[in-house]
Amino acid sequence: MRIAVTGTQGQIVTALRERADEETQIIALGRPQLDLADRDSVHAALNDARCDVIVNAAAYTAVDKAEQEEALALRVNGEGAGHVAEAADALGVPLIHFSTDYVFDGSAARPYREDDPTAPLGAYGRSKREGEQRVAALCPNAAMLRTAWVYSPFGANFVRTMLRLGETREEVGVVADQLGNPTSALDIAEATLRIARRLCSDSAPQLRGVFHMTGAGEACWADVAEAIFARAAEHGRKPVRVRRITTADYPTPARRPANSRLDNAKLSQIYGVALPDWRPSLAACVDRLLACPTDGGA
Ligand SMILES: NC(=O)C1=CN([C@@H]2O[C@H](COP(=O)(O)OP(=O)(O)OC[C@H]3O[C@@H](n4cnc5c(N)ncnc54)[C@H](OP(=O)(O)O)[C@@H]3O)[C@@H](O)[C@H]2O)C=CC1
Ligand SMILES: Cc1cn([C@H]2C[C@H](O)[C@@H](COP(=O)(O)OP(=O)(O)O[C@H]3O[C@@H](C)C(=O)[C@@H](O)[C@H]3O)O2)c(=O)[nH]c1=O
Numbered sequence: 001m002r003i004a005v006t007g008t009q010g011q012i013v014t015a016l017r018e019r020a021d022e023e024t025q026i027i028a029l030g031r032p033q034l035d036l037a038d039r040d041s042v043h044a045a046l047n048d049a050r051c052d053v054i055v056n057a058a059a060y061t062a063v064d065k066a067e068q069e070e071a072l073a074l075r076v077n078g079e080g081a082g083h084v085a086e087a088a089d090a091l092g093v094p095l096i097h098f099s100t101d102y103v104f105d106g107s108a109a110r111p112y113r114e115d116d117p118t119a120p121l122g123a124y125g126r127s128k129r130e131g132e133q134r135v136a137a138l139c140p141n142a143a144m145l146r147t148a149w150v151y152s153p154f155g156a157n158f159v160r161t162m163l164r165l166g167e168t169r170e171e172v173g174v175v176a177d178q179l180g181n182p183t184s185a186l187d188i189a190e191a192t193l194r195i196a197r198r199l200c201s202d203s204a205p206q207l208r209g210v211f212h213m214t215g216a217g218e219a220c221w222a223d224v225a226e227a228i229f230a231r232a233a234e235h236g237r238k239p240v241r242v243r244r245i246t247t248a249d250y251p252t253p254a255r256r257p258a259n260s261r262l263d264n265a266k267l268s269q270i271y272g273v274a275l276p277d278w279r280p281s282l283a284a285c286v287d288r289l290l291a292c293p294t295d296g297g298a
Contacts (some may be wrong), residue, residue: 003196004029004051006084007058012098015153015189016055024193027051030058036080038101053196056084056097057247059131060161062126063102067253070123074273078130084140094141094199094208096192101148101180101214103129106257111218113263114146114210122254132210143195146187148260152185153288158221162228166240176222176244178273181214184281186239188213198271202294206270213263215278227279231286247284 001024007013008030017026027049034045036058042271046054058077082098088095104116104126120126134141151159167171191213199207219227222244231238247258268274 001025001197002027002051003053003055004046004049005055005057006030006102008165009155009156010057010059011157011185012057012188012192013055013148013151015152016186016192019186019189019193019200020258021193022272033267036077036083037075039079039083042080042083043090046084046091051093052200053093054084054091055082055093055192055196056060056081056095059098060061060124060127063122063256064253066123066127067182069223070127073123073127074130076201077124078126078134081131082138085135085142088142089139094143094196095135095139096196097131097142097144099132099137099146099210100125100128101130101146101262102257102259102287104145104260106178106259108259110260111222111260111263112212117226121257126255132249139198141208143199143208143271144210145192145195146210146262147183147188148214148262149180149182150188151182151285154185158224159228159282159285160289162225163232163241163286166229166232166237169240170238171241171243172225173243173249174222174225175247175250176220177246178256178258178260179218179220181216181218181262182224182278184278184285185216185276185280186285187215187275191275194273195271199205206220210269211267212264213267213273213275214262214264215275216264217277217279218261220279224278224282227282228286230285232290233286235290282286
């Protein structure tokens, strides 16, 4: 199976490369060859890739910066997703598109289901919702995977931010009133490879549409920080205290949902796929970063 993936350095594309077996080729396509903001480059690069399935894993992911660059976020995450969907449809191959918990406003008192109304609080979430709508309109042969709070040994993420802060601080203030599902990019990659194989071999309509796919178990960001520092201490790192603060104590340009939890029942029922609990996956990520800091070092 040949999988064309957008992006070359992102967390999910890197994890896909690492987890692909010998029968699976990952063709990673990034700028300048494939720029999501440039329709012609998207069509040309995907056409040349001669793939069996496309994974759109590239995106504008700078949540706070997007507040000042909403037009660019929309071009990449909204229109760009549309270009990929249009290309997949023209090529007649299935598309896996990634989206986010930040399409919700977080006001629900339970984990969000796929058909709950979206109401993004910020520019990034709005751009990702626009992408979902374009994919739905342009490519019926698509599975849209909403995931959340992604971490890995690669790229920029909360785990690496905390490990960096912990090098110079004895205490870090972290919000304890935003709930979500921390999700390992490596776990996402394994599940995505299974989904890709299934989409290539099974045209059943129920395999298409929106699916929630996050790590099992829930946490607030302060819980995640505590788990990171506890594991780091096992590697001999000095102890770091987590001060549990509120969102009001940590002002950011973009508002984030108080409840980001996603209900994964549909993915489990339709695909038989469920991601592992976030705690062991997070511990493995910290182990890898601290045992081998040049491997996308902390
Ligand atoms: N990170 C998270 O917590 C979450 C992510 N998601 C979604 O999952 C997907 C993957 O996220 P993740 O792996 O973390 O992303 P990363 O932020 O790690 O990487 C994003 C990638 O997109 C590439 N990119 C950005 N702009 C363009 C462009 N105009 N054209 C081509 N490539 C571009 C970047 O390239 P370059 O390296 O050149 O900058 C980078 O490789 C995205 O759709 C994201 O919205 C969903 C929920 C949570
Ligand atoms: C660095 C830091 C952050 N925080 C808070 C801010 C924020 O509410 C929360 C997470 O911060 P970050 O900026 O790392 O995470 P953020 O960029 O909001 O992460 C999001 O990225 C996009 C791409 C997604 O799609 C989402 O699912 C989600 O993972 O932690 C603290 O409380 N203390 C700190 O020292």
